Amino acid sequence: MLRARRIASIVVVAALGLGGLTACRSEPSVAAYIGDRKVTEDQVTQIFNGAEAGASATPAAEEQPAAEPTKVPGPAVSRQQVVDLEVTLGLGRQVASEQGVQPVNAVTADQVAGELGVPATSQYAVDYTEWVNLSQGIFAKMGTSVPPVTDEQLQGIYQALVKVQAIEAGFDLAQIKQAFGGGEFVSAAYQLTGMLEKAASASKTTVNPRYLPLSAPMVVSSQGGAVFYDLPYLVGSDTVSDRA
Template sequence: MLRARRLASIVVVAALGLGGLAACRSEPTVAAYLGDRKVTDAQVTQIFDGAKTTATPAADPASPPASGAPVPGPAVSRQQVVDLEVSLDLGRQVAKEQGVQQINAVTVDQVASELGVPVDSTYAKDYTEWVNLSQGIFAKISANPGKATDDQLRSVYDALVKVKAIEPGFDLAQIKQAFGDGEFVAAAFQLTALLDKAASASNTSVNPRYLPLSAPMVVSSQSGAVFYDLPYLEGSDTVSDRA
């Protein structure tokens, strides 16, 4: 796990600060309304099922596999599917408004390998687009990222602790040491404001059962990429696991 050292961002994807996100439309079979487009529960299920992997379990005398058949391996959650699809839609809107092009920061092969999902899955493809699109937006706003607040630093730290990517128990001074200048956190919250604005402008709303909504984030560590989800509500201590 990461200790009190600088945490460098390889891809900065903001917390989804959707202040304008209203759950005003309530068809039970709809997960999210993205303007005049719907993301249905059936679509969520299709993406979720496609992100499942198969793996042969290790021998366990107490629970032997039936005929050595593969079993479903680690996959994403339905919540994370909704998080990604809404984030990607808003990211496309922001990129268009800002005149931003995608940056080829990662390939679908790399993303699928890091996430442990099939390379041909919709989840892997959409996640790759989200990362590259978000990286393009971040590149534009990073010239003047500003200074991260103590609350913003703490929220990112808490999210990393939740996925066991960094040790718990840091005080603020140690968090600042681990995050260096913290510019990646400040820039992430600038992107948050842009996503928030896009959500309001496009009349985006999400089924209450998928709230609070989080955005995928990824940072680098000495052991590789670290994926985690940061709640859209700033200051919330509710963090969705990547399990």
């Protein structure tokens, strides 16, 4: 588990947001609309099945104590996470195009697949890799020109890390500030979120209510390695400008 002194070095490579919008268009066979593009339930199934194909693979045999019970691995990803990724990636492509940003080669599909426990050739690993590299490209263009971080933003990132047990629970605001240093990465994440929300509004992005709230895939790196988690950014209000 990450300690406070180690969190100051983390770098956000995905988006965080709190806005949302509901679907005016509605077809049971469609998970989401991103402009004219549809993410169908069949596509979600294909991506989900492709990711799960390697989830039950048995790792290299290692000697275990006789008393240690065998643990059955859970799903590598969920259908919700597939929709989260596909919508966020679609919006991220729009943002990158508008900003004239090219993806950077921050990570490879093999690296992402190894961290997530999915096959490197799966569409999920390929799309997740593209999203991370797009995000890094957008962050690189931002540089240090980000607004001051707010207490609410610091607490939002902190709670998300607590949820996946990446940092200890129970920190007060002063401890969070100490752990996160200047908090520039938090502010940058929210700035990217604003760009995603703007792209969602411009493209009339809508999401099947069964997948709301929709979350953005997040990953931070620290001395302890990569930490993956999800945070809601489309929560179901009528416009993306509404804040929860």
